[in-house]
Amino acid sequence: MKYCVETFDLTKNYGDFKAVDDLKMKIKNKSIFGFLGPNGAGKTTTIKMLTCLALPTTGTATVAGNDILKNPNEVRQKIGMIPQMVSLYGDLTVKENIQLCGDFYGVTRDLRDSRADELMEMVDIKYAENKPVSQLSGGMKQKASVVASLIHQPDILFLDEPTIGLDPTTKRVLWDMVEELNSEGRSIILCSHDMYEVELLCDDVGIINRGVLAAFDTPQGLKDTMINERKTEKTSRSSNITKIVEEIQKEASPKENASFNKIKDYIEKKNRDSMELSIMISNLDENIVNQLEKLPITYNITKQHSGRIVIEMEDSEESVTQIISSIIENNGNMTSISTKDPSLEDVFVRVTTKKEKVGEE
Numbered sequence: 001m002k003y004c005v006e007t008f009d010l011t012k013n014y015g016d017f018k019a020v021d022d023l024k025m026k027i028k029n030k031s032i033f034g035f036l037g038p039n040g041a042g043k044t045t046t047i048k049m050l051t052c053l054a055l056p057t058t059g060t061a062t063v064a065g066n067d068i069l070k071n072p073n074e075v076r077q078k079i080g081m082i083p084q085m086v087s088l089y090g091d092l093t094v095k096e097n098i099q100l101c102g103d104f105y106g107v108t109r110d111l112r113d114s115r116a117d118e119l120m121e122m123v124d125i126k127y128a129e130n131k132p133v134s135q136l137s138g139g140m141k142q143k144a145s146v147v148a149s150l151i152h153q154p155d156i157l158f159l160d161e162p163t164i165g166l167d168p169t170t171k172r173v174l175w176d177m178v179e180e181l182n183s184e185g186r187s188i189i190l191c192s193h194d195m196y197e198v199e200l201l202c203d204d205v206g207i208i209n210r211g212v213l214a215a216f217d218t219p220q221g222l223k224d225t226m227i228n229e230r231k232t233e234k235t236s237r238s239s240n241i242t243k244i245v246e247e248i249q250k251e252a253s254p255k256e257n258a259s260f261n262k263i264k265d266y267i268e269k270k271n272r273d274s275m276e277l278s279i280m281i282s283n284l285d286e287n288i289v290n291q292l293e294k295l296p297i298t299y300n301i302t303k304q305h306s307g308r309i310v311i312e313m314e315d316s317e318e319s320v321t322q323i324i325s326s327i328i329e330n331n332g333n334m335t336s337i338s339t340k341d342p343s344l345e346d347v348f349v350r351v352t353t354k355k356e357k358v359g360e361e
Contacts, residue, residue, distance in 0.1 A: 012049060020208075056069075082159045082162050155186060161193065199343075222344065223343075291329075
């Protein structure tokens, strides 16, 4: 099976409102997939259809190779769901909740109990198996929910904001658990607003906006696309402004041509592709900065605390090499170096606001 989930023109209407619009999406089997979208974008509605909690208006989907309309019970047997709000019974113990879920899926008693012990050990909650869920902390409740969702060994696990409200240590425990489950061959579909979490865990990311799949790629692929789009937009703006200046120049006197040419040169320099490089130099001095400023690829240098400099420079294949070579030639000791690329959060904001910006323009 190549895809754990595949949607075919999946659509959901609520009266005149189209919550999900003709969705076509393929999620690779045994991968960790990040499904993102702003509030009201159609993300939750899509998950409800994929988990057979809501029927599509038109279209269909296959989950673990089973059609959600023709074989919903087979789909339910193949999936597990960890909701944002823990849905366990507060007056039952952790173990009793897990046993109840195992019985619901028809797992035999011996197999249910052995799996429960193994899973509780894996997420480190075995010590609290006899505590009522109502007495657990938020992180412990989430761990119990994980075990209950895995008791029937689902092929696909849906996670809806699994780490919201958790402390950093508990978050990392759950991240490690997700990666371990994936390494065992399970497909993970993660819904989250934590972009760091998504970038850390996910192989592919889909962004839904206004019911439409607005972007789909690897996290790095999405960022690279944004970089290229920015370059194209910058070049287009520069070209348009230059054309306007040239039209005005046609009406100018010969004496004014030099001034107009200076304006065009300024526009070209201002809109030249640039990048930022952040470097920590333990023995930073004025000579190192002066030599960097002399390089033709360097536009601007900002000195910060503790020997860090941020360099705005020409975006080319040779630029970083030239900067590093200059620092080494002037006896600079570099302790860290990084480029400033767009984050996944930048991509998310750009993708989900693109239509509004186009309308405004």
